[in-house]
Amino acid sequence: MNSFEFKDRTLVLTDELTISNAEAFIKFVSANLSDIRQNTKFSIDAEDLKTIDSAGVAAIDQVIDSLKKFSIETKVINASEKVENSLTAFSSLELSEKEFRKPAKLGYIENLGNMGFNLLDNIKYFIYLAADMLFWGVAGLFSKKGQRKGEFIIQSNLIGVNALPIVGLISFLIGFILSLQSAQQLRNFGANIFIVDLIAISMTREMGPLMTAIILAGRSGSSIASEIATMKISEELDALKTMALNPIKYVVLPKLYAMTISMPLLTIFADIIGIAGGFLIGITYLKLSPTAFVDRMANVMVLKDIITSIVKSFVFAWLITIVGVFFGLRAKGGAGGVGRATTGSVVTAIFMVIVADAVLGLLFY
Amino acid sequence: MENIIEVKDLITEYDGLRILDGITLDIKENEVFIILGGSGCGKTTLLKHIIGLLKPVSGSIKVFDKEVVGIEEEDLDDILMKCGVLFQNGALLNSLSVRDNVAIPLEQHSNLERKLINRIIETKLNLVELANAMYLSTSELSGGMKKRAALARAIALDPQILFCDEPSAGLDPITSKAIDDLLLQLKRQLNMTIVVVTHELASIHRIADRIVFLDQGKALFVGTLEEALNSDIKEIQEFFTVGRFE
Ligand SMILES: Nc1ncnc2c1ncn2[C@@H]1O[C@H](COP(=O)(O)OP(=O)(O)OP(=O)(O)O)[C@@H](O)[C@H]1O
Ligand SMILES: [Mg+2]
Numbered sequence A: 001m002n003s004f005e006f007k008d009r010t011l012v013l014t015d016e017l018t019i020s021n022a023e024a025f026i027k028f029v030s031a032n033l034s035d036i037r038q039n040t041k042f043s044i045d046a047e048d049l050k051t052i053d054s055a056g057v058a059a060i061d062q063v064i065d066s067l068k069k070f071s072i073e074t075k076v077i078n079a080s081e082k083v084e085n086s087l088t089a090f091s092s093l094e095l096s097e098k099e100f101r102k103p104a105k106l107g108y109i110e111n112l113g114n115m116g117f118n119l120l121d122n123i124k125y126f127i128y129l130a131a132d133m134l135f136w137g138v139a140g141l142f143s144k145k146g147q148r149k150g151e152f153i154i155q156s157n158l159i160g161v162n163a164l165p166i167v168g169l170i171s172f173l174i175g176f177i178l179s180l181q182s183a184q185q186l187r188n189f190g191a192n193i194f195i196v197d198l199i200a201i202s203m204t205r206e207m208g209p210l211m212t213a214i215i216l217a218g219r220s221g222s223s224i225a226s227e228i229a230t231m232k233i234s235e236e237l238d239a240l241k242t243m244a245l246n247p248i249k250y251v252v253l254p255k256l257y258a259m260t261i262s263m264p265l266l267t268i269f270a271d272i273i274g275i276a277g278g279f280l281i282g283i284t285y286l287k288l289s290p291t292a293f294v295d296r297m298a299n300v301m302v303l304k305d306i307i308t309s310i311v312k313s314f315v316f317a318w319l320i321t322i323v324g325v326f327f328g329l330r331a332k333g334g335a336g337g338v339g340r341a342t343t344g345s346v347v348t349a350i351f352m353v354i355v356a357d358a359v360l361g362l363l364f365y
Numbered sequence B: 001m002e003n004i005i006e007v008k009d010l011i012t013e014y015d016g017l018r019i020l021d022g023i024t025l026d027i028k029e030n031e032v033f034i035i036l037g038g039s040g041c042g043k044t045t046l047l048k049h050i051i052g053l054l055k056p057v058s059g060s061i062k063v064f065d066k067e068v069v070g071i072e073e074e075d076l077d078d079i080l081m082k083c084g085v086l087f088q089n090g091a092l093l094n095s096l097s098v099r100d101n102v103a104i105p106l107e108q109h110s111n112l113e114r115k116l117i118n119r120i121i122e123t124k125l126n127l128v129e130l131a132n133a134m135y136l137s138t139s140e141l142s143g144g145m146k147k148r149a150a151l152a153r154a155i156a157l158d159p160q161i162l163f164c165d166e167p168s169a170g171l172d173p174i175t176s177k178a179i180d181d182l183l184l185q186l187k188r189q190l191n192m193t194i195v196v197v198t199h200e201l202a203s204i205h206r207i208a209d210r211i212v213f214l215d216q217g218k219a220l221f222v223g224t225l226e227e228a229l230n231s232d233i234k235e236i237q238e239f240f241t242v243g244r245f246e
Helices: A022-031 A054-068 A081-089 A108-142 A151-159 A161-188 A194-233 A236-242 A247-284 A290-300 A303-330 A335-363 B043-050 B073-081 B098-109 B114-127 B143-154 B173-190 B201-207 B225-229 B234-242
Strands: A004-007 A010-017 A041-052 A073-077 B003-014 B017-028 B032-037 B058-063 B083-086 B161-165 B193-197 B210-215 B218-224
Touching (some): A010 A022, A022 B114, A054 A073, A054 B114, A151 A194, A151 A247, A194 A247, A247 A290, B003 B193, B032 B043, B032 B173, B043 B161, B043 B193, B073 B083, B083 B143, B098 B143, B114 B143, B143 B161, B143 B173, B161 B173, B173 B193, B210 B234, B218 B234
Parallel strands (some): A041 A073, B032 B193
Antiparallel strands (some): A004 A010, B003 B017
């Protein structure tokens, strides 16, 4: 049964008009629109209406407003005092005439321009930030003031020690697979022993630092970005500033130092484990003797390979940290902002690591 | 009047740390019930237990005559559909605009068309005097504006019970009074039952029907505002006199 009916140009409401039947009420009015339009006055009889909630009031107001467009004046009649009060309390009649402050919609060109300016702004900020971090990174070595005590150890544990298993596993697999794929070809030429050159040089110069950097960008770069972004959004960084603490010194330096120490060590670890993966293939699949493998390695590896490995790892460590901090500090909005900062930091860090790897590869060729 | 919420011998702990130690109280239909007590005494904790977000160690909580302790998720949802909750920190979804926050319950739990929903959102935001901030993103609001936006979201569906955790904290006295007036209006026009945690004396005088005073895990006092003002319990006398402007 419907709680409304149409009698003598009057819509009679009974019982209730609430969120459960507000929609039906509006539909009912539009269904009877042709009848209603025959007169310039329209009444809604609320005598038997016992309950009305804010959705019901909104529905009546919507009817009043839309009938106004046909120059029909709508009146609610015979309403009890309580219903009458609700109608005024939750009225939205004057509201719809108010213009709400809407966000400015930008045109295509404007958006493009904004993007350009934002990019420039970001580049500028990135360079400032890098300089800032470089400065405090060096200055912080000489003065421990304003740094959080014990944090370096905690961060080194998180960034370095905890990453050992995953870095080890991935390097081993990379060394193993790399050797296995090449072994077939080398065996065709009877050049088995060259597996040593291949794996030693590719692991130390390329795969070791690169894989470690990619793992740490995903593991630690993202956590740096999300942690700092959360601190930024919840005003924790502002709180630090008001306590006369420099967020870079207090929050970032321990992470920067931990990255600077952990990355080269992890890279050397990755080099060794990767070569071990090659060693396994060498002595099993290619039937080299262990001594031949080790002898050959002593001959082909030069100091430069190891230096390349370490230099690259330093550069990657700083890139990942700076990118992480950059995205953290630039985060805005709420939870979504933290998500965007994290994604941005990982993608950008990996991209920059690979670009830097190419540049360094050319330099150290 | 009937009891809409009944709490009996409620004992709650966080990681073994006892917070509420045997609370018993009733909240009657269509009244404004105030939860009082010092900071950190467990007011928010009590609220979260009543709405089933936390599980007590023991005791019973009945809302709309249904036991909430140990209730199935879906049955709890049925109860929560009829409740609106304003959290102490607002708990707005940060990635959405003010409008979209208020729209969540309307879009998810009603079958109204968009035009009507918009009208309801406008009304509700206007009631908390935030219509102008409708399209701002949540992170662009001030502390008090967040509170008010969250209140608009809590009353979006005209709940039968409205829980407010410090609705007027961080608001100026005038806006604070406007919020109180709104709560009274909701009580009167929509027969809402309203449970409020607040410390504002002025606000308590304006809206309170009955009060519980929590102290050291116990309900030191449950009764009407009148009774509280004439109480000879030292802590309560102190509460009502210390804050008074002489
Ligand atoms: N998630 C939690 N884990 C552990 N302890 C908590 C947690 N939330 C609150 N507590 C503890 O429970 C006690 C009561 O907290 P609650 O938030 O209920 O206080 P409150 O009365 O609402 O205080 P306020 O007026 O400051 O909001 C506090 O001592 C607090 O330390
Ligand atoms: Mg609280």
